[in-house]
Amino acid sequence: MINVQNITKRYGDLTAIERVTFSVNKGEVLAFLGPNGAGKTTTMRILTCYMPATEGTARVAGYDCFDQPLEVKRRIGYLPETPPVYQELTVAEYLTFTGRLKGMGRTDLRSAMDRTIERLSLGDVRHRLIANLSRGYKQRVGLAQALLHDPPVLILDEPTVGLDPKQIIEIRELIKSLAGSHTVILSTHILPEATAVCQRVVIISGGRIAAVDTPERLSARLRQSEKISVTVKTPPPDLAARFRSLPGVLSVFEPTDSGAFLLECELGRDLRDDIARLIVTQGWGLLELKAVSMTLEDVFLRLTQHEEGMPESGALGPMAGAEVVRP
Amino acid sequence: MTPVGTIVAKELRSYFVSPIVYVVGAVFLLIFGVLSYLAVVNAGAQAVRLMQIQGAAAQLNLNDLVFRPTFYSIAIILLLILPLLTMRLFAEERKLRTFELLMTSPIGINEMIVGKFLGAYTIFLGLLGLSGIVPVILSLYSSFDWNPVLTGYLGLALLGALLLATGVLASALTENQIVAAFLSFGLLILVWLLGGVGSVLGDNPLGNILSYLSFIEHYDRFVRGLVDTKDLVYYSSGMVLMLFLAHRVVDAQRWK
Ligand SMILES: Nc1ncnc2c1ncn2[C@@H]1O[C@H](COP(=O)(O)OP(=O)(O)O)[C@@H](O)[C@H]1O
Ligand SMILES: [Mg+2]
Numbered sequence: 001m002i003n004v005q006n007i008t009k010r011y012g013d014l015t016a017i018e019r020v021t022f023s024v025n026k027g028e029v030l031a032f033l034g035p036n037g038a039g040k041t042t043t044m045r046i047l048t049c050y051m052p053a054t055e056g057t058a059r060v061a062g063y064d065c066f067d068q069p070l071e072v073k074r075r076i077g078y079l080p081e082t083p084p085v086y087q088e089l090t091v092a093e094y095l096t097f098t099g100r101l102k103g104m105g106r107t108d109l110r111s112a113m114d115r116t117i118e119r120l121s122l123g124d125v126r127h128r129l130i131a132n133l134s135r136g137y138k139q140r141v142g143l144a145q146a147l148l149h150d151p152p153v154l155i156l157d158e159p160t161v162g163l164d165p166k167q168i169i170e171i172r173e174l175i176k177s178l179a180g181s182h183t184v185i186l187s188t189h190i191l192p193e194a195t196a197v198c199q200r201v202v203i204i205s206g207g208r209i210a211a212v213d214t215p216e217r218l219s220a221r222l223r224q225s226e227k228i229s230v231t232v233k234t235p236p237p238d239l240a241a242r243f244r245s246l247p248g249v250l251s252v253f254e255p256t257d258s259g260a261f262l263l264e265c266e267l268g269r270d271l272r273d274d275i276a277r278l279i280v281t282q283g284w285g286l287l288e289l290k291a292v293s294m295t296l297e298d299v300f301l302r303l304t305q306h307e308e309g310m311p312e313s314g315a316l317g318p319m320a321g322a323e324v325v326r327p
Numbered sequence: 328m329t330p331v332g333t334i335v336a337k338e339l340r341s342y343f344v345s346p347i348v349y350v351v352g353a354v355f356l357l358i359f360g361v362l363s364y365l366a367v368v369n370a371g372a373q374a375v376r377l378m379q380i381q382g383a384a385a386q387l388n389l390n391d392l393v394f395r396p397t398f399y400s401i402a403i404i405l406l407l408i409l410p411l412l413t414m415r416l417f418a419e420e421r422k423l424r425t426f427e428l429l430m431t432s433p434i435g436i437n438e439m440i441v442g443k444f445l446g447a448y449t450i451f452l453g454l455l456g457l458s459g460i461v462p463v464i465l466s467l468y469s470s471f472d473w474n475p476v477l478t479g480y481l482g483l484a485l486l487g488a489l490l491l492a493t494g495v496l497a498s499a500l501t502e503n504q505i506v507a508a509f510l511s512f513g514l515l516i517l518v519w520l521l522g523g524v525g526s527v528l529g530d531n532p533l534g535n536i537l538s539y540l541s542f543i544e545h546y547d548r549f550v551r552g553l554v555d556t557k558d559l560v561y562y563s564s565g566m567v568l569m570l571f572l573a574h575r576v577v578d579a580q581r582w583k
Binding site: 050 | 425
């Protein structure tokens with residue numbers, strides 16, 4: 001349903017996302033999990049045709065986001081990061097306006113509005129000015145706008161931000177109920193949210209995809225596999241590939257600044273010997289080799305490190321350049 | 328409802344709940360009323376003087392004494408207040424991030440721009456209509472030639488379209504409403520002054536081009552009761568150019 005091939009987006013000198021590739025099947029709920037500045041919003045803006053990618057192609061429901069934006073826009077309900085509400089309108093006026101923008105006819109609109117207002121429990125505030133609503137209500141009005149015309153694809157940028165715990169549970173239930181009949185991409189920087197509602201998680205950091213898998217397999221794999229950190233003095237350009245070709249290596253993360261590669265290996269196999277031999281025979285200069293233990297939380301903490309105190313230039317976080325290749 | 332109609336309806340709704348329309352409307356109508364009142368009083372004084380010189384045979388021309396000066400002043404007033412109507416159109420959408428909603432809805436940028444322009448233009452035509460009370464009242468107590476008054480209104484309607492289209496462009500250029508307003512004042516005063524520069528330069532190609540670009544000379548003919556295709560073309564092409572530039576600007580912003 002959604003197919004993204006090698007998209008790169010640069011804002012001037014800053015590369016916000018780089019060669020991002022993934023696809024979403026019909027009826028699937030996919031989470032974009034990553035810290036602030038990872039490139040989640042940028043990717044979603046490209047998918048919704050808000051802005052074009054610098055390179056690469058994105059297709060939604062078979063239409064190209066660049067060549068056929070109107071066809072794509074018709075099929076998407078989008079909740080931007082900031083709920084796009086007009087303060088001076090009432091909830092009903094706002095939904096009428098957005099429904100018409102999406103090309104809904106009068107009778108369609110009337111029934112869709114009742115249904116959506118019911119679904120998001122907005123009945124009490126139907127005729128209130130949006131300016132006077134709380135952050136949580138505004139968020140739900142934004143969500144109502146995205147769901148109103150019952151689009152096959154929903155793109156929700158941090159849909160539970162600003163909601164209280166009870167509302168968060170309601171919205172998660174709502175998103176789960178969309179699965180199957182709708183294709184959903186949602187972004188979040190909250191790990192349990194991704195695992196709670198999604199069939200698949202894309203971990204994105206520093207503008208690159210770090211991992212794609214089901215929440216269960218992701219945590220299982222990260223909990224149960226052995227990890228080895230390797231630092232090499234003169235790494236050849238294809239070092240990651242060389243590591244990957246070693247039997248027993250599941251995936252390789254290559255961080256850019258510390259220079260330490262992180263190898264994920266099959267459970268119960270200590271590959272330190274093999275790795276050391278490879279490096280020594282090739283004369284790359286082994287500086288450090290150690291086993292590390294890591295949980296999904298650890299990975300995520302590493303991913304989120306540059307949320308606090310990292311320079312804003314930080315499209316390149318500690319995990320930038322990381323990639324996971326599934327066997 | 329068509330996309331353009333949807334945008335127009337939304338803009339009108341937003342205009343009527345914001346104080347700006349009431350302020351702009353009140354200022355416009357008040358100034359229009361005061362200017363015509365002053366012109367009428369002035370015309371009365373001139374009439375008395377004329378009668379003293381020529382006796383009862385004196386003929387007063389309300390068109391020259393009342394309407395022409397009022398039309399000229401009103402054009403300047405419009406230049407100052409119409410940017411206040413257009414400043415929010417795009418700037419506010421971008422500031423409050425509702426722009427993202429518009430840009431991801433299945434409507435074209437041209438429909439967005441035309442809708443927003445027509446929303447502002449509807450308000451302006453409404454004000455112009457209300458100001459029509461002045462000539463109607465005057466016609467009850469005196470007689471004058473309606474022709475130049477109507478062409479003067481046509482001139483105002485065309486001038487207003489150009490001013491508003493320029494304001495739409497200015498609003499698309501920034502997300503700060505105040506900056507948008509000053510940008511359109513600046514642009515408009517510049518174009519206005521081009522005429523002055525043109526006449527200083529005299530009758531040579533550059534001078535003629537500059538005089539042609541200024542909207543004052545074109546407006547002048549309408550006020551004097553003349554409808555010339557050349558002036559109609561000037562205002563409509565100017566308006567289309569401004570809206571086209573606004574389209575380019577809105578489109579280009581997606582690439583940043
Ligand atoms: N309009 C923009 N101009 C310049 N840089 C931007 C712009 N939007 C986002 N960025 C940068 O691109 C990177 C990715 O941002 P974003 O996609 O918003 O991340 P996320 O949604 O994951 O927090 C960040 O470093 C951010 O500062
Ligand atoms: Mg974001």
